[in-house]
Amino acid sequence: MKIRTVEYVGTLVDPTAPLPAKLPQVAFAGRSNVGKSSLINTILGRTRSKVARVSATPGKTQALNFYRVNDAFLLVDLPGFGYARVPMEVKGGWKALIEGYMGRPDGPAAVVHLLDVRRDPGPEDIQMLEYLVKLGIPALLILTKVDKFSKSRKIQRVEELVTNLGIDREQIIPFSSKTGEGKELLLAALGDLLDGLHA
Numbered sequence: 001m002k003i004r005t006v007e008y009v010g011t012l013v014d015p016t017a018p019l020p021a022k023l024p025q026v027a028f029a030g031r032s033n034v035g036k037s038s039l040i041n042t043i044l045g046r047t048r049s050k051v052a053r054v055s056a057t058p059g060k061t062q063a064l065n066f067y068r069v070n071d072a073f074l075l076v077d078l079p080g081f082g083y084a085r086v087p088m089e090v091k092g093g094w095k096a097l098i099e100g101y102m103g104r105p106d107g108p109a110a111v112v113h114l115l116d117v118r119r120d121p122g123p124e125d126i127q128m129l130e131y132l133v134k135l136g137i138p139a140l141l142i143l144t145k146v147d148k149f150s151k152s153r154k155i156q157r158v159e160e161l162v163t164n165l166g167i168d169r170e171q172i173i174p175f176s177s178k179t180g181e182g183k184e185l186l187l188a189a190l191g192d193l194l195d196g197l198h199a
């Protein structure tokens with residue numbers, strides 16, 4: 001898939017509110033600081049005018065941000081989770097927001113879930129992946145910041161995740177917004193996903 005156009009179309013803070021546009025949605029999820037904003041800007045080809053803000057103080061945005069890509073789908077930037085410094089109240093709101101959105105009938109057609117290559121999946125990662133299985137929403141797993149790992153450690157990490165999470169190797173894409181590794185693979189996977197929806 002080639003990215004031709006990207007346009008911000010709206011923000012939801014209430015997961016039951018009407019969606020800002022009627023197109024299939026692909027939601028991007030992961031804990032705070034996993035590299036989600038960097039990945040979104042990388043795949044959308046944004047360097048000068050960034051779509052997603054790479055934050056120095058992560059975890060504050062409790063909202064769903066929608067971007068229309070190629071008039072073909074909506075990229076949904078979910079709030080990052082697992083940030084220790086947000087109060088319980090905010091954490092609860094986060095869960096209601098994400099689960100409310102994921103569970104709605106006109107919710108995401110697929111989810112791209114990000115994991116930092118250096119970290120073990122946390123409870124929120126596991127919960128999210130289990131929730132997706134329960135809802136029958138297909139997921140792609142992105143291993144971020146793989147530039148920090150040697151090739152052999154990277155391969156070892158993929159094997160560990162296949163074993164521990166019970167997911168297919170084809171569902172995992174090693175990625176780096178520093179080197180661009182995985183960018184074309186992810187775009188191709190998104191293209192296949194969207195083609196599959198129209199078939």
Ligand SMILES: Nc1nc2c(ncn2[C@@H]2O[C@H](COP(=O)(O)OP(=O)(O)O)[C@@H](O)[C@H]2O)c(=O)[nH]1
Binds near residue numbers: 175176
């Ligand atoms: N080495 C490396 N650092 C990254 C990569 N992607 C993001 N980062 C850094 O990780 C931090 C969090 O990135 P950000 O995109 O804001 O993460 P978000 O909180 O998930 O949106 C920033 O300091 C980024 O520069 C990557 O691919 N490689």
Ligand SMILES: [Mg+2]
Binds near residue numbers: 036037038054080
């Ligand atoms: Mg971010």
